[in-house]
Amino acid sequence: MDFASLLGIISGLALIISAIIIGGNADVFVNIPGLMIVAGGTIAATLLTVQFKDVLNAFKAAWIVFTRDKTNPQEMIDTMLELSRISHRHGLLKLGDIETNSHVLRRATNLLAEAASEQVIRNTLQNEIDSLIARHFTVQDVFKKMAMYAPAFGMLGTLIGLIQMLSVLSEPESIGPAMAIALLTTFYGSLLATVVFLPIAGKLRARTLVEVTNLEIIREGCISILTNDHYAHVYEQLSSYLPEDSRKPLRMGKSSEGADTANTKKASK
Template identity: 90%
Template sequence: MDFASLIGIILGFALILGAIAIGGSSDVFINVPGMMIVAGGTIAATFLTVQFRDVLNAFKAAWIVFTRDRTNAQEMIDTMLELSRISHRHGLLKLGDIETNSHVLRRAANLLAEAASEQVIRNTLQNEIDSLISRHHTVQDVFKKMAMYAPSFGMLGTLIGLIQMLSALKDPETIGPAMAIALLTTFYGSLLSTVIFLPIAGKLRARTLVEVTNLEIIREGCISILTNDHYAHVYEQLSSYLPEDSRKPLRLGKTQDDANGKKT
């Protein structure tokens, strides 16, 4: 569970609702026709712009991002270092037996076990990276479009409310409430855009950067393993993906174990 996202959503709505409650009656902020215009219009415009399948995939991806923990770069580096140790002790063929939830890592390990060339491994994993970026860009674009449409339909709802208000100017007492109702749709559109759609798009983009980094670590780690680089060399190359103050110190005992494993 991504607690930062959960805290952000709860805190955002809590502050807005708290400000509304402190300012007076909250009933005036409820307008069903305005909600229908903003929510229905945003959904309809999104379906007109992108494929239905892409919209479903976008919401599925958002759910996965908010409910599943991500694999950080340090964990992926540790995994590649473990594969390096296995290859030095038992050979590349042993890498075909590893168990992992990452289909990309499993595919890369199988390529190593099959003694694929460096160019094949590099091209294959680069294709995986490009494909991931393309898929995630489509998902992010759905929420960016919804963030763009929501305020527009909010303004459209406000114009509808103003037209209805101006058509009933004979009763001055109704102008104030009618104006408030007209402005509510703009409020709904801005709320959806700034509190829901744009933050989700930003979170998806952040997750994309993390996953791309992990795939790059897999790619470079596999190339190092294929070229039979020393364990310490693999560590130095992959640790460059982390900030210096976040890097784990290299445990040299592991390399000594590898050396002993080779001798036996």
């Protein structure tokens, strides 16, 4: 569970709702037709812009981001270092027996066990990185478009409300309530864009950067293992992906084979 995301959404909505309740009657902020215009219009426009499967994938990805912890790049570095130890102790063929939840790491270890060339490994893993970036861009784009459409439909709802208000100018007592209802759709659109859609897009982009870093660590680690680099050289190369104050010190002590294999299971999906 990504508690930072959950805390952000809950605290943001709680503060807004509290401000509404403290300011007066909260019932005036509920308008079903306005919600229909903003929510329905945003969804309709998004479906017209992108494919239906992309919209479903976007919401699935958002759910995964908020419910599944990300793999820290340091954990991936530790995994690659353990693979380097196994390779030096038992040979590349032993890497084919490694169990991991990451299909990319599984593919990489199979290539190493098959003694694939450096160019094949580099190209294969680079294709995985490029494919991940393309998929994640599509997902992020869905929420960015929804963040763009929501305020636009909020303004459209306001215009509809103003037109309806101007049609009853002969009744002055109804102008105030009608104006409040007209402005509500703009409020709904801005709320959805700034509290929901844009933060989700930003969170997805941040998760993409982490996953790309993990895949790059796998790529460079596998190439170092293939070229039989020293354990310390592998560490120095991979640790450059982390800020200096986040790097764990290198430990040259030996660990058991069982521990080595277990650590590879920490790899991200």
